[in-house]
Amino acid sequence: MKLQQLHYVLAIVEHGNHLSAAAQALHTSQPGISRQLQLLEAELGFEIFSRSRNRIEGLTPPGELVVEIAKRIMSDVAAISALKADLAAADEGTLTIATTHTQANYVLPKVIGPFVADFPKVQVILKQGDPEGICALVDAGEADIAIGTDTLHSFPALISLPCFAMPRTVVAPAGHPVLDGEELTLARIARYPIITYDSRFSGHRKVRTAFERAGLEPKVVLSAIDAGVCKTYVKLGLGLAILAKITFDPEEDTGLRAIDADHLFESSTTYLKLRHNAYLRPYLLEFIRRFAPHLTPEVVRATLRERRQVSS
Incomplete structure (x- = not known):
C-alpha cells in the first residue's frame, strides 16, 4: 500500500x-x-x-x-511536513481560518490586527461561509481552524472548543414603536415583520424555537448570512432584525437602535474547531489563546491528547 x-x-x-x-x-x-x-x-x-x-x-x-x-493518514502526513517547517521557522507560515461573516466582521478584527503586528511573517487567510461549510473546510484539511456557532451535522474528526456566548438583540429603525419603553416580549416582536439569519445558522433556529414555544408564528420577510445586510434592510423599513448583540455598534449603525433580547432568545455559542490529529504550530496556539484566553496552549494540547486516547 x-x-x-x-x-x-x-x-x-x-x-x-x-x-x-x-x-x-x-x-x-x-x-x-x-x-x-x-x-x-x-x-x-x-x-x-x-x-x-x-x-x-x-x-x-x-x-x-x-x-x-x-483522510486521517494524509492529515498526519501534512502535520509531519508542518513540523519540519516549524522547526526551521517557528513564527513563519500560513494560518488559514474558516469562519462566519459575523466572526469575520465583528470579532476577529480585534484579534487579527494585533496578531499580524506581532507575527509579521505569518500570512493569515480568511475563508468565510456558513457553520457547516467552515467545518467541512477544516475536515478536508483546507483550513487550520473553524470559528463559528454550532452545526446541525456532526464532524467526528473535529474537536469543538467552546469560546463564548453570543446573546441576541432586536434592531429597529429609530422611532419604531417597539422602542417605546414597553416591556419587550415575543408577542410584541411578532406584530412586525422579522429579518434574521439564514436557516443554516444557529441564530435562525434559536429564534424560530423561541417563537414556536410561545405559540407564535412570526412573519420572516428576509433572511441573510450577514448581519450587515440585515441591518441595511432594517434601515429600509422592511422589519425588525434579531441579531447577535456583538453586531450592533451605536456609533456605526446610525439611524438604528437596539434592545437587549437575551431574555427572550437562547444565546448561540461560538466554538473553535480543529482536527483532533492536527499538529498545532506555536503561532496557531498563540492565536487561539488571544481569541479565547481560557484556551491556553496547555488546555488545547490536553484536549487533543484526550481525544486521541479515546480514538485509539
Missing part, C-alpha cells in the same frame, strides 16, 4: 467519482490512477468503489471506512 494510492482515492471522491477529473487535478493519467486503484483493491481484498459498466458510482461500505482512515 502506498500513500499515493490513498491520495488517488481521496482525489476521486473529491471530484465526484470522476477518474478523468481526478487525473486532471493531479496532473497524471486516468489509466495510471485506475491501475493504482486496482492494485490497492487487490491488496485489500475488497472494492473501494462500486461500479456499473466500468464507471464509478460511489463508495462501498468498506470504501467509506478507507476514505475516513485515508
Whole structure:
C-alpha cells in the first residue's frame, strides 16, 4: 500500500467519482490512477468503489471506512511536513481560518490586527461561509481552524472548543414603536415583520424555537448570512432584525437602535474547531489563546491528547 494510492482515492471522491477529473487535478493519467486503484483493491481484498459498466458510482461500505482512515493518514502526513517547517521557522507560515461573516466582521478584527503586528511573517487567510461549510473546510484539511456557532451535522474528526456566548438583540429603525419603553416580549416582536439569519445558522433556529414555544408564528420577510445586510434592510423599513448583540455598534449603525433580547432568545455559542490529529504550530496556539484566553496552549494540547486516547 502506498500513500499515493490513498491520495488517488481521496482525489476521486473529491471530484465526484470522476477518474478523468481526478487525473486532471493531479496532473497524471486516468489509466495510471485506475491501475493504482486496482492494485490497492487487490491488496485489500475488497472494492473501494462500486461500479456499473466500468464507471464509478460511489463508495462501498468498506470504501467509506478507507476514505475516513485515508483522510486521517494524509492529515498526519501534512502535520509531519508542518513540523519540519516549524522547526526551521517557528513564527513563519500560513494560518488559514474558516469562519462566519459575523466572526469575520465583528470579532476577529480585534484579534487579527494585533496578531499580524506581532507575527509579521505569518500570512493569515480568511475563508468565510456558513457553520457547516467552515467545518467541512477544516475536515478536508483546507483550513487550520473553524470559528463559528454550532452545526446541525456532526464532524467526528473535529474537536469543538467552546469560546463564548453570543446573546441576541432586536434592531429597529429609530422611532419604531417597539422602542417605546414597553416591556419587550415575543408577542410584541411578532406584530412586525422579522429579518434574521439564514436557516443554516444557529441564530435562525434559536429564534424560530423561541417563537414556536410561545405559540407564535412570526412573519420572516428576509433572511441573510450577514448581519450587515440585515441591518441595511432594517434601515429600509422592511422589519425588525434579531441579531447577535456583538453586531450592533451605536456609533456605526446610525439611524438604528437596539434592545437587549437575551431574555427572550437562547444565546448561540461560538466554538473553535480543529482536527483532533492536527499538529498545532506555536503561532496557531498563540492565536487561539488571544481569541479565547481560557484556551491556553496547555488546555488545547490536553484536549487533543484526550481525544486521541479515546480514538485509539
